Amino acid sequence: MFHNHPLLSKLKKKLHSKIPRIEGTIKSTRKGFGFLEINSHTSYFVPPQEMKLVMHGDRVIAQLKIENNREVVYPEKLIEPFLSNFIGKIQIIQENFYVKPDYPYYKELISCTVSCILPKDVKTGDWVLAVLTNHKLRGNFKFCAKLIKFIAKSNDPLVPWLATLEKHQLEISEPNSKVQNIVFNNDFPRTDCTNLNFITIDHHSTKDIDDALFIERDLSGNFVLTVAISDPTSYVDLGSKLDKIALNRAFTHYLPGFNVPMLPRILSENKCSLKINKRRPAIACKIFFNCDGTILHQKTNFFLTWVMSKSQLSYKSVSDWLENKGEWFPESDLVANQLLLLNELCHVRIQWRKKHALLFNERPEYVFKLSNSFEILDICSESKRIANKIVEESMIAANFCAAKFLSDKLGFGIYNIHSGFDFINAKRIVKLLSKYNISFDVNEIMTLNGFCKLKRLLDSVPNEYLRNRIQRFLSFGGIDNVPGPHFALGFPFYATWTSPIRKYGDMINHRLLKVIITGEGEALIPNNKVLMKINNRRRCMKMAERDVENWLYVIFLKSKNHSNKVFSAKIIDICRSGIKVKLLENGANVFLPSTLLHSDKSEILCNREKGIVYIMGKEYYVISSIIKVTLIDIKLDARSIIGKPVI
Structure with missing residues (x-):
């Protein structure tokens, strides 16, 4: 009786419009469900069935609902797909082409068409550049892609270089220019x-x-x-x-x-x-x-x-x-004299910069x-x-x-240009420094002279943890077309x-x-x-x-037998799920999952803001500290190295 009734349709639209909507980034898990991350502190649960419509990294708008006293989101609109142009490996199944994205968070094959010239002997495992053409959240039945460039054979030793350059849309060879067209301009x-x-x-x-x-x-x-x-x-x-x-x-x-x-x-x-x-x-x-x-x-x-x-x-x-x-x-x-004078000037300039400017930490x-x-x-x-x-x-x-x-x-x-600290971070730094009985004014450390004064003081204090914490508040450098200070x-x-x-x-x-x-x-x-x-x-x-570099590290370490080797490593980051360390021997980044830091996950807290891992309420791992680790898994496809601490 009320089917397709205008008043009922109007009521449905009104109710639909009142459902809260939020924008965020999809984060997947190995268990099928996922999360919509709004910021570093806020995320919402995405049911497994809804995760089939999206990919890890997609930027979406989702409906926010309450189900069983829990906030749940349903992806509704795609803002920006994480995969647009992407690299992957060809899969040929019964003469049909598929591509497996070189992306650890999406392991399914994507059906594809071919819009480029492929070698006659193209095989499963060869590397290609593709573009995503269909996305499920845009109403398509399935994800689809189009192959737009052949990159390399699967056994080409240059795959890590060529595939990565294509991934970031960077050139893989020198500019093509004829020698006769390159002419010296001798006007001056x-x-x-x-x-x-x-x-x-x-x-x-x-x-x-x-x-x-x-x-x-x-x-x-x-x-x-x-x-x-x-x-x-x-x-x-x-x-x-x-x-x-x-x-x-x-x-x-x-x-x-x-x-x-x-x-x-x-x-x-x-x-x-x-x-x-x-x-x-x-x-x-x-x-x-x-x-x-x-x-x-x-x-x-x-x-x-x-x-x-x-x-x-x-x-x-x-x-x-x-x-x-x-x-x-x-x-x-003559050459010896040049080197001796250059050496002398170098030492003089280092001392001058140490006193009047700043030196980079080596x-x-x-x-x-x-x-x-x-x-x-x-x-x-x-x-x-x-x-x-x-x-x-x-x-x-x-x-x-x-x-x-x-x-x-x-x-x-x-x-x-490098502007040092913004106002918000400057306030955080002043508060942090006060805990170490170091007194600075917010406005002072936002000036070049104040910044230099703080940096020299920190370099003189044997507290790498404090230096690391403050380093994280620094703004990023860049370029500008007018003069500006370079705080670093x-x-x-x-x-x-x-x-x-x-x-x-x-x-x-x-x-x-x-x-x-x-x-x-x-x-x-x-x-x-x-x-x-x-x-x-x-x-x-x-x-x-x-x-x-990450790709080469994985290849190198996977080729060696490191099952019993103990490495010295520096803690360079702490996140909710574990610790990131750098091996001092070769510079490889290794992830230590929190599940391997302590057997009872209810007793461990990884505090990224403070750069400290607490176990049973006590400081156990601190950023910038040197610890001993072993390697337990090296994942070539994900380009990740998993380790655990030696206790």
């Missing part, structure tokens, strides 16, 4: 400095060498350092096809044993690389330092030049010689040793040595000079220009420096679209680097 006069004893210091295997150093003392005893930086903008015109390619890439992607250049290798590793005895165009900065390391900015000079490296040295050889190790020694007294670098066939031979921990510090201090000084030069002359450029360095401004072969932002600053030096051309402020592009590409590059 250059000072000939090819007679000076410039040297380069880099890794032994480095081919894209973009900086060279020459040092001397003036009559007043001041250090005079000339930093020469390769000038790729003399080959790449603004707005050209190659320039647009460089902007789109934004960076050279450096992965273990594998790099994808921003510029064609004919430029990055040949015409613009400051190789020994090769005449190269460069932009140089001549910097004067007094005896305590203070930069005499009134004397700083930027100019266009021709340089020729007289010696191509490696970090290891230089460090060994300066540390009186090994058998290598400089080929001439951490070991983990290096993957690969064979020519990309087999992982070893993963080693390497500390920063004196030769690395010499180059680092030289580049930091040159970048600081460029930041001041651009600020004084133009008031804009590409600046590296302790500088009022900072602008990099010393890596133009591998960073597009540095190419922009090169062009601005050229306009100032020559007085020709128009200096254009970088627009927000360019800034966003560079920031986004940096984020993708960091994620790709992390993913490749």
Whole structure:
């Protein structure tokens, strides 16, 4: 009688509209049910049947209902699928194509169509790039995908690199550019400095060498350092096809044993690389330092030049010689004198920055040793040595000079920005410090001077737990087109220009420096679209680097028998479900589930905010502590390593 009655339909719509709706992210579990996570503190139960409509990571709007005195949500509308473009493995079943996403939270096969050229011998297990075309929450009967690119055969040793780069929509090879189209622009006069004893210091295997150093003392005893930086903008015109390619890439992607250049290798590793005895165009900065390391900015000079490296040295050889190790020694007294002066200036500048700015806390670098066939031979921990510090201090000084030069002359450029703490986190820090009888004002630590004062105090206190807690309140760094402080360095401004072969932002600053030096051309402020592009590409590059390393760690550790080996590990994070540690031997991240920390889950509390695991009310594991662990499971598909503490 009332079927399809207008009043009844209106009442149903009214009741439906009154059901509360919330937006969140789907989190799945191994038991079939899931949760809708609103924030780090709030989540709601999703029944197993409803979880079949969504995937882990989907952003959805859901209805919130009360059932059996429990809040339950029903996904209703898809805001953003977690899987859009994704990588996976082909599965061929009775001549039908399916793809298994390379995603540990979704293990079902997805039916797919093919929109790309596949090898004739394509097999189950080969890697592809796919795009999700149908989603169940959008009313589709099933999830469907379309294969859009073949990546690699299942047995290709480059799978970890190629698949990861495709996953993050990053290029897998150098730009395609014909040699005859790369022409040197010789419009500007250059000072000939090819007679000076410039040297380069880099890794032994480095081919894209973009900086060279020459040092001397003036009559007043001041250090005079000339930093020469390769000038790729003399080959790449603004707005050209190659320039647009460089902007789109934004960076050279450096992965273990594998790099994808921003510029064609004919430029990055040949015409613009400051190789020994090769005449190269460069932009140089001549910097004067007094005896305590203070930069005499009134004397700083930027100019266009021709340089020729007289010696191509490696970090290891230089460090060994300066540390009186090994058998290598400089080929001439001129080179030896350069190294001794650079070493002296380096120590002076480190002390100056320690007093007037800030130093980064040193951490070991983990290096993957690969064979020519990309087999992982070893993963080693390497500390920063004196030769690395010499180059680092030289580049930091040159970048600081460029930041001041651009600020004084133009008031804009590409600046590296780091703002320290925001107001909310500053209040939390002041409250935390008070528990250790350390008194600071909120407004004080939000200033550059106050931030530096706090950092120096923390570095002098033997409390790594406190340093770690405060580190977590730091804002993220980024770039801007106007000057701003870089709190982490302790500088009022900072602008990099010393890596133009591998960073597009540095190419922009090169062009601005050229306009100032020559007085020709128009200096254009970088627009927000360019800034966003560079920031986004940096984020993708960091994620790709992390993913490749995690993949290689799993391959490496799975190939070894570590069942009885005990590792020293540092606690780097604590979450609700357990502890994340880093193996000191090789840098691998290992997860220790809370179920393996203590047998009774009702007696254990993992407090992420405090960075402490409590067992029966007592502090048991504290972030930044060193503990002993063993490995119990290495999951290749999930790229995860599971361990447990040695008690």
